[in-house]
Amino acid sequence: MSVIRELVRPHVADVPAYVTARSEHSGGILLDANENAFGSPIADDDAELHRYPDPANRELRRAIAGRLRIEPSRLWLGNGSDAAIDLLVRTLTEPGAPVAIPSPSYGVYAQRIQAQAGSIREFRLDESFDLDSVAAREASLGAKLCILCSPNNPTGNLLSKERILDLLENIDGVLAVDEAYVEFAGESFSLAREAGGTGASERLVVIRTLSKAWGLAGARAGYLVGSTELVDAMDRVGLPYPLSALAAQAALEALECESVVDERIARISAERDRLREGLSGLGLRSLPSDANFVCFFVPDASRIQSRLAGRHGVVVRDRSRMPGLEGALRVTVGTPPENDAFLAALRQELSA
Ligand code: PMP
Numbered sequence: 001m002s003v004i005r006e007l008v009r010p011h012v013a014d015v016p017a018y019v020t021a022r023s024e025h026s027g028g029i030l031l032d033a034n035e036n037a038f039g040s041p042i043a044d045d046d047a048e049l050h051r052y053p054d055p056a057n058r059e060l061r062r063a064i065a066g067r068l069r070i071e072p073s074r075l076w077l078g079n080g081s082d083a084a085i086d087l088l089v090r091t092l093t094e095p096g097a098p099v100a101i102p103s104p105s106y107g108v109y110a111q112r113i114q115a116q117a118g119s120i121r122e123f124r125l126d127e128s129f130d131l132d133s134v135a136a137r138e139a140s141l142g143a144k145l146c147i148l149c150s151p152n153n154p155t156g157n158l159l160s161k162e163r164i165l166d167l168l169e170n171i172d173g174v175l176a177v178d179e180a181y182v183e184f185a186g187e188s189f190s191l192a193r194e195a196g197g198t199g200a201s202e203r204l205v206v207i208r209t210l211s212k213a214w215g216l217a218g219a220r221a222g223y224l225v226g227s228t229e230l231v232d233a234m235d236r237v238g239l240p241y242p243l244s245a246l247a248a249q250a251a252l253e254a255l256e257c258e259s260v261v262d263e264r265i266a267r268i269s270a271e272r273d274r275l276r277e278g279l280s281g282l283g284l285r286s287l288p289s290d291a292n293f294v295c296f297f298v299p300d301a302s303r304i305q306s307r308l309a310g311r312h313g314v315v316v317r318d319r320s321r322m323p324g325l326e327g328a329l330r331v332t333v334g335t336p337p338e339n340d341a342f343l344a345a346l347r348q349e350l351s352a
Contacts, residue, residue, distance in 0.1 A: 268333050
């Protein structure tokens with residue numbers, strides 16, 4: 001039996017693929033899908049919103065696969081990377097089965113595992129918030145899934161690629177790497193090709209999004225790169241049409257704007273460094289970041305967070321209750337005036 005077949009929840013093998021009307025026919029006099037032949041009421045319908053979209057999102061699939069130089073069949077596209085995380089957990093996790101996740105990291109992993117009645121096996125990152133290979137291996141023993149986040153939210157650092165690949169060599173299940181912020185670190189840090197190129201490892205999965213560097217959080221578009229067999233199982237567990245026509249159109253248009261996005265990434269990185277200097281000027285420690293946010297430490301985090309919001313209208317995220325992050329707040333890199341407003345408000349609150 002193939003590795004993935006053994007890892008996917010057993011009943012999924014018997015779940016038939018749902019064949020949508022639009023995967024059978026997409027042209028002609030379309031009287032097969034109970035759509036509204038008179039059109040949508042909201043536009044002149046260039047977007048053909050009265051029709052169901054291409055269920056395989058072939059155009060966007062080709063565009064993303066081309067950019068990443070991976071096989072199109074190794075992509076799952078859907079409604080944000082949270083949807084990919086959720087579907088991956090649902091495809092692999094039986095009630096009670098362990099899933100290994102790092103701590104501190106992105107809260108949605110634990111939340112989705114719990115929603116699936118899985119058992120959370122948390123392991124601590126090391127003192128630099130990099131992967132602790134021994135702890136990760138131990139937590140992953142017998143688990144069908146381990147999820148990592150690189151760059152890690154909320155600390156901002158990349159995990160070492162060598163340690164991730166070493167864990168991959170020694171893992172019983174699927175190793176998923178959430179790369180929501182990787183564009184800010186640089187494409188060379190992505191494992192997308194290792195997960196989706198020719199000769200890719202079946203066990204490796206990469207999850208990416210257009211919500212961050214690509215600026216499309218409102219559109220909800222994310223994707224997963226994994227083995228064709230895993231993507232096929234996810235398609236059967238998930239719903240038909242996981243990505244709306246509007247989101248697919250926005251994603252396709254954004255991918256045409258690579259130079260604008262690259263320029264914004266450069267500006268965000270410069271502002272991130274300026275934010276860290278500003279924090280240091282206020283006598284505050286912050287963590288090095290490869291992402292579009294900075295994790296920093298204050299004496300009384302929840303008080304400062306609520307005062308920044310209440311008195312100055314500057315909203316940052318309190319992360320001080322996470323393990324290893326006592327006193328931590330996380331600030332997203334804003335525009336230069338927003339960052340100035342944040343630093344000025346923080347200066348005032350620290351001296352209050
Ligand atoms: N992964 C990480 C690490 C994130 O921080 C986020 C957003 N907060 C997501 C995934 C989800 O992104 P989206 O669903 O917008 O693609």
